[in-house]
Amino acid sequence: MNKYFIAALGLASTALLPAHALLVTDVNQIAQPTITADFENFDxxxxxxxxxxxxxVTFTGDAGSELGANNRDLGENGLWGGFGNHFAAGANVGELRFTFGQLSSGAGAFVNHYALAALPLxxxxxxxxxxxxxIETHTVTVDTDINGYxxxxxxxxxxxxxxxxxxxFKGLGVVVDNVTVTTAVPEPQTYALLLAGLALVGAAAKRRRQPQA
Structure with a gap:
């Protein structure tokens, strides 16, 4: 196997490696342009x-999920809905999922969950x-004021x-608002790299098939 073929295989395989992921805690870290689901059209x-x-942006969830919820008792994490704001709420223990019409490089939401000192979930x-x-998962405990809204x-x-x-978002009494997702697909640098690698693979294979002079 010649050095060009080896290099081409390395280039192509690098482009196929999983993308680096990052847990973020600031909506401004979600790359623009974005679209936001705020659930104010539901009641x-x-x-x-x-x-x-x-x-x-399409929602699916477990039985008991609610869109446009206007109040939730979150135990020691306070209350949601104190100012008439609408949000998405899960069942006692369940999942709220949001699926995107196009692949995205970033997504997130403003969240909280039910909490008790004896149940630190x-x-x-x-x-x-x-x-x-x-492709990426994290478990996070949110801790807010018991008297907060x-x-x-x-x-x-x-x-x-x-x-x-x-x-x-999964958990006990999960609540979610302002789901934000990047809507633009970034420059396809990885795909260009992959195509370049495959082109080199093809060229190397063609050279190997050619009869030697």
Missing amino acids: GLLTTGPELVAPG GLVISVYGDNNQI DEGMFLGITRANADIRSIS
Whole structure:
């Protein structure tokens, strides 16, 4: 096997390696342009979906999920809905998932969950690829004031490449608002690298087939 063929295989395989992911806690870390689902067009809709919640963003969830919820007791994490804001709420223990019409490089939401000192459970944030396989997951505990209203934190995941098809939030009494997703596909540098590698593979294979002078 000649050195050009080896180099081409290395280049192509590098382009196929999983993209680096990053857990983020600031909505500004989700690359622009974005679209946001705020659930203000819903009012207490109990549904498992699919339900379009923003252009190109589809909701699915477990039984008991609610779109446009206006109040939730989060135990020692306070209350949500104190100012008439609508949000998405999960069942006692369940999943809220948001699937995107196009692959994205970043997504997240403002979240919280039910909490008790005797039950220190967090929520699980995961992103899935085009094959519905988890490509990144994190477990995070949100800790807010027991007397607070609509408190929480932004949690999101960003990727070096646009390979996120959906994002989900799972846990006990999970609440989610302002789901934000990058809508533009970044420059396809990885795909250009892959094509270049495959072209070198083809050229090397062609040279090997040619009769020697």
